[in-house]
Amino acid sequence: MRPRGGFGPGPVWAQRVRQLEHRARTQEERIIVLETENAALHLKLAAYQGWAGRGVNEILQLYSSHGQQQKFQRSSVVIYLHEAMKSLKQDVKSLRSFALELSKDFQRQYKACLYQVLTAVQGIQLQNEAMQMFQMKAFDLEQSLQEVTERYEREKQKRRALHNSLVELRGNIRVHCRIRPSLPFDHAAGHTISQDRHRNSLENVAYAIDDETVLVKCSRPGHAPINKTFQFERVYSATESQDTVFADVAPLLTSLLDGYNVCIMAYGQTGSGKTYTMLGPQLEENLAFVSEDESELGIIPRATQELFRLISEKPPGSYWVEVSVVEVYNNEVFDLLAKDSCGKASGIRRDVVTTREGKSDVPLLTYETVANASEFLHLVIKGLQLRVRHPTLVHAHSSRSHLVVTLTITTIVSGDNFGTSWEDEQINQRLNKEVSCTYPQKRDSKSTSSSRASSPTQLEAAEKPKQVKTRLQLVDLAGSECVGMSGVTGAALRETSCINRSLSALADVLGAIAEQRSHVPYRNSKLTHLLQDSVGGDAKLLVMLCISPSQKYLTESMQSLGFGTRARQVQRGQIKKRNLPLLSKTK
Numbered sequence: 001m002r003p004r005g006g007f008g009p010g011p012v013w014a015q016r017v018r019q020l021e022h023r024a025r026t027q028e029e030r031i032i033v034l035e036t037e038n039a040a041l042h043l044k045l046a047a048y049q050g051w052a053g054r055g056v057n058e059i060l061q062l063y064s065s066h067g068q069q070q071k072f073q074r075s076s077v078v079i080y081l082h083e084a085m086k087s088l089k090q091d092v093k094s095l096r097s098f099a100l101e102l103s104k105d106f107q108r109q110y111k112a113c114l115y116q117v118l119t120a121v122q123g124i125q126l127q128n129e130a131m132q133m134f135q136m137k138a139f140d141l142e143q144s145l146q147e148v149t150e151r152y153e154r155e156k157q158k159r160r161a162l163h164n165s166l167v168e169l170r171g172n173i174r175v176h177c178r179i180r181p182s183l184p185f186d187h188a189a190g191h192t193i194s195q196d197r198h199r200n201s202l203e204n205v206a207y208a209i210d211d212e213t214v215l216v217k218c219s220r221p222g223h224a225p226i227n228k229t230f231q232f233e234r235v236y237s238a239t240e241s242q243d244t245v246f247a248d249v250a251p252l253l254t255s256l257l258d259g260y261n262v263c264i265m266a267y268g269q270t271g272s273g274k275t276y277t278m279l280g281p282q283l284e285e286n287l288a289f290v291s292e293d294e295s296e297l298g299i300i301p302r303a304t305q306e307l308f309r310l311i312s313e314k315p316p317g318s319y320w321v322e323v324s325v326v327e328v329y330n331n332e333v334f335d336l337l338a339k340d341s342c343g344k345a346s347g348i349r350r351d352v353v354t355t356r357e358g359k360s361d362v363p364l365l366t367y368e369t370v371a372n373a374s375e376f377l378h379l380v381i382k383g384l385q386l387r388v389r390h391p392t393l394v395h396a397h398s399s400r401s402h403l404v405v406t407l408t409i410t411t412i413v414s415g416d417n418f419g420t421s422w423e424d425e426q427i428n429q430r431l432n433k434e435v436s437c438t439y440p441q442k443r444d445s446k447s448t449s450s451s452r453a454s455s456p457t458q459l460e461a462a463e464k465p466k467q468v469k470t471r472l473q474l475v476d477l478a479g480s481e482c483v484g485m486s487g488v489t490g491a492a493l494r495e496t497s498c499i500n501r502s503l504s505a506l507a508d509v510l511g512a513i514a515e516q517r518s519h520v521p522y523r524n525s526k527l528t529h530l531l532q533d534s535v536g537g538d539a540k541l542l543v544m545l546c547i548s549p550s551q552k553y554l555t556e557s558m559q560s561l562g563f564g565t566r567a568r569q570v571q572r573g574q575i576k577k578r579n580l581p582l583l584s585k586t587k
């Protein structure tokens with residue numbers, strides 16, 4: 001194209017045209033590119049539209065199926081709910097009627113209970129009132145029971161004191177009876193009895209029914225039933241301790257220092273507890289009786305302790321104590337404190353003689369002076385180690401001899417204080433003749449009765465101090481027994497028959513005294529000869545009967561109880577007292 005006007009086509013125009021043509025081509029190329037891109041975008045759009053259409057379809061489909069599903073579910077839940085509602089309504093209805101019933105029932109029961117509670121409350125009130133009345137009555141009764149018990153105890157004490165005085169006036173022998181507990185060795189069957197008899201034999205047949213009565217009750221096939229009571233001054237049950245037993249013995253020790261001779265003698269069958277009662281439990285190893293446990297100690301160690309305690313309350317040097325230990329074995333008397341030529345304790349045989357005054361004496365018997373209870377115990381243990389023991393069928397440490405421990409208490413009495421009765425004169429004469437008159441601090445600790453007899457007499461002048469002797473004899477007799485029960489043979493059989501003979505001699509002596517016969521057969525056995533002065537009336541005599549409770553020992557127990565009963569009946573006349581000054585520390 002050419003420009004309008006007077007100007008021909010010049011190079012500028014051509015340039016310009018070329019530029020415009022170039023721009024037009026560039027624009028065209030650009031349009032083509034854009035058109036291509038547009039076409040591609042159209043294609044993409046179409047593809048997206050296709051996808052979107054399909055998506056919408058799917059959504060529509062899903063939507064419609066979801067709608068259908070919801071419709072379906074809604075209709076089944078509704079039915080289910082409807083059904084549930086119906087049953088719930090039913091349940092509620094029945095619950096309501098049940099609750100109604102319950103509440104009616106509750107009300108009925110409540111009323112009944114209320115009624116019962118009211119009646120019970122009334123009853124309790126009545127009972128409370130009655131109880132208060134009973135309590136008042138019980139209190140009154142308790143008080144009067146206490147008063148009665150106290151009166152009973154006072155009366156019993158009075159009765160006992162009167163009885164003791166009567167016993168003393170008549171010179172009766174006091175008899176206490178101790179029933180020991182059942183012990184393991186009671187259960188060991190002897191070879192002579194069947195199992196059945198063994199079982200029966202373990203039953204207890206002896207009981208303490210009160211503190212003065214023993215009951216023996218037993219019925220055995222083939223034997224007449226036994227139901228017998230025995231009365232003694234004191235009866236100890238199996239549970240009563242060594243303390244209790246000694247408490248009743250202790251007053252005799254005061255009597256001893258008041259001038260009476262005293263003899264305490266344990267009697268009973270083998271294994272019935274004589275040694276336990278007199279000495280205490282024995283130790284297996286050395287057969288000594290000393291127990292670690294003081295509460296287990298028997299009468300002998302306790303009596304010595306008490307005696308030295310009483311002496312300690314007197315002026316120093318006014319009393320001294322000598323001890324002798326003797327055993328009677330196979331009807332022979334052995335001095336258990338004697339020493340042989342080598343100075344070894346060996347148990348030397350001694351004789352028993354009757355003095356011109358009619359008293360029994362053991363010449364050459366060893367007396368040791370003791371200053372306290374432990375020196376005494378030391379000597380007694382030494383003596384006991386020589387004492388004869390053997391196992392029997394009843395128990396392992398049966399004492400086969402009678403043991404007599406004698407404590408002689410010498411009191412220094414000034415001439416003024418000394419008694420002037422004929423009795424006392426007799427005693428003085430005897431004492432002056434027999435007794436060594438050296439004072440305790442000058443005395444040898446050991447002497448014999450013969451050496452005492454030959455000692456220089458310092459009491460010739462009437463005004464010089466004199467000596468009065470009292471004697472405490474403590475006797476642990478060997479066990480009375482049936483030969484069959486002890487199961488012994490040979491030499492042991494001789495021992496047993498010697499024991500039985502000496503014990504029956506003792507019973508004969510008691511029988512003769514009880515019957516006041518002119519002749520009392522003291523000399524029939526060494527035991528009775530030795531104990532003549534104690535048994536025959538010169539001493540306060542306490543027999544401690546020891547009893548095993550079981551049926552196995554029935555015969556022996558009945559025999560011992562019979563012995564005790566006879567001993568109680570013996571009347572020897574009033575026991576003589578040596579006149580002693582009333583010594584006290586304040587004097």
Ligand SMILES: Nc1ncnc2c1ncn2[C@@H]1O[C@H](COP(=O)(O)OP(=O)(O)OP(=O)(O)O)[C@@H](O)[C@H]1O
Pocket residue numbers: 179180181183238268269270271272273274275276277280281282395397398399400477478479480546
């Ligand atoms: N009261 C008691 N309490 C506990 N044990 C006891 C009692 N009495 C006795 N015993 C025991 O019974 C056994 C036999 O007692 P003990 O040796 O005293 O009898 P015994 O009568 O002296 O016999 P024996 O005459 O054969 O020497 C011992 O082991 C002893 O410890």
